[in-house]
Each structure stands twice: as C-alpha cells, then as structure tokens.
Amino acid sequence: MAIELPENVVVSKLDSLASWCRKNSLWPMPFATACCGIELMATGASRHDLARFGAEVFRFSPRQCDLMIVAGRVVMKMLPVLQRIWQQMHEPKWCISMGACASTGGVFDTYSVVQGIDRFIPVDMYVPGCPPRPEQLIQAIIDLQDKIQAEGTIEGREFNTFARQQRKRALMELPIIGGPQIIMPPRQGVN
C-alpha cells in the first residue's frame, strides 16, 4: 500500500502529538513557601525567561495548572494545604520538588518541618541546591519535558506503572506517635 504524501506532511502517533503539546505548555503552580520561591520568581522573570520553554504561565489556581513546583520548606501545618492543592489539580499533572528543603527537609530537622514532600505526594523531579540556580530549575523542566514526551499517553498509562505506585523510601522508617518520650539526661554537677 503506497500513499504519496506531500513534503510538508509528517506522520506521527497521536500519543506522541499529545505529549508534545503537553510538554511545551506546562503551566506551573508556584507553591513557593520560602527562600527558594525567590529563585523561582527569578526563573520566571526576564533574565532567565521560562517562556522560552513554554512554562511561563504561572497560575495561582490549581485547576488551571499541570505542574506543581514546590519551592521551599513545607511545615506540618502547610502539608494538608499542599495535599489539597495537589488533589485539586487535574490530570495530567507533574510535581517538581525544588531545593533541599522540599526534597529532604534540608537543615530544618525539627518537629514541625516535613522531611521531604515525597513522603506524602508523588514527585517527578528533584532539584538539589540551596537554593538551586535558575539554570538548575530550567534543566529540571527540560528533563521533565523529556520525561513527558517519553512516558505520556492520552490514556494516562504513564500513571499506572509500578514505580509510580510504589511507596516512597522514607515511609519505611516513620516514628510512632505516642512512643517513649525522649528526655534529656540531667547534666553532671546539677543539684
């Protein structure tokens, strides 16, 4: 079966076309809670110009976004808000964990700071740094675009892979509420 195609016609798969559209119009939801947010703003501003990658339309309504960028530390009072916003975003959606704090809690290993958002919501891309340079965030977005192109389908098959459903590493060693209290031993020489 031979069909003559004109020169300006390209043959592709519908999946690939859909992924191509999605990856080039990522609308980020800026979940900027701390200093990393400043670098996120710099990334969106004119010098680094996120518009070159089609991701400059920051929307503050989760219903209009498909990429959540968590920039900064998330405390335990903020986490329910983060989860609610994640749930309000429509599929297909992706999440970038920006900076040491969002990914691991960073230096804030205290009672109120969540030690990595990937314990509670799915994360697609981690950006190291404190704060990461805008170039790093741009690189993460480019990598995410490659990932979307490689994995994305219009049926949402990408969300049913085994790796996506697995529980995160950190959840294996959660402390137990109501466990034995840790009390500082009295110092020597104190009456």
Place this chain on the structure above:
Amino acid sequence: MSTLSEVVAALKDRFAEVTDSEFRGQTRVVVQQSQCFDALSCLKNEYGFDMLVDVTCVDYLNFRDATDRFGLVYVLAGTESNLQLTVRVMLNEPDLTVPSVVPLWEGANWMEREVWDMFGIRFEGHPDLRRILLPEEFAAHPLRKDYPLQGRGERHNFPVLTRAEA
C-alpha cells in the same frame, strides 16, 4: 516622675519577696506568682509602664544552678518616662497558671497565646486562649526542654497520596 531605682524600691516595699538584679544596664525584678497581676497593674497604673513590649518564657530544665522550672518574662516600657523594666515570674509544675494581663494591655493577647502554645503556661481570664502557631490538634508544647527537637512523629502523621488516588 520617678527613676527606675525608685520604682524598684517602691515595688519591694509593697510586695513581699520581690528581688531585683541588674545586668548590663537592664533592671530585672522577680515577683511571686500570687502577686504578679497586682504588681504588673501597679506598675502600669501608678508608675506609667503603659507599654507591654513582650511576654515570653524560659524553660530552666537542667539549667545550671536553676531552682525553678519556668521563668515567665514580661518586658515593660514607659513611653513617657522612658523606663524599661523586666518582670519575671518563676513557675513550677504542676501550678503553671497566672492571671492574664490582657485587661491591662490589649497587646498581651497574642503573646500569651504564643506562650501557651509553646510552653503550656495557662493564662487565667484570657479571652481566647487557643494555640496560635501550631495546629489545633497538636498535643505537646514544643519549646519545653523535655520535648525532643525532632518531635514525637507529629510531622509525619499525615495520609500519603499516591498517583492512583489523586
């Protein structure tokens, strides 16, 4: 208008067991728990300390030479007399209750809520003694020294969202 040393002397006259000390130009008095509201209202109404700069607390657990557990600190200032005075009330378990000073200074409202939140000192007569920083359901008072720095697992007590669910 009286000087700070006159105020301290008058306070010592009037209330039993008031002690005072000075450190780097800052005058501090320690008053008894039972007299703290009277002493503070006397300072406000008679000696012109019309501004409450701060209410905070110190936990002296395992502190060297400390005999009391908590030191509740009121920092007062007089905007006309230009005086500053730190009033300290020592508290011990189980009686961690003092009268609220909101009737004297409105601004004490949130500061006392913060002390309640972080140290668990109860302010009797406070109009709205709820936690101010931590979530309502938080069970501990984290700035106490016997509370572990990394908490008791509260920070990880949340449901986990996976790709399948949301």
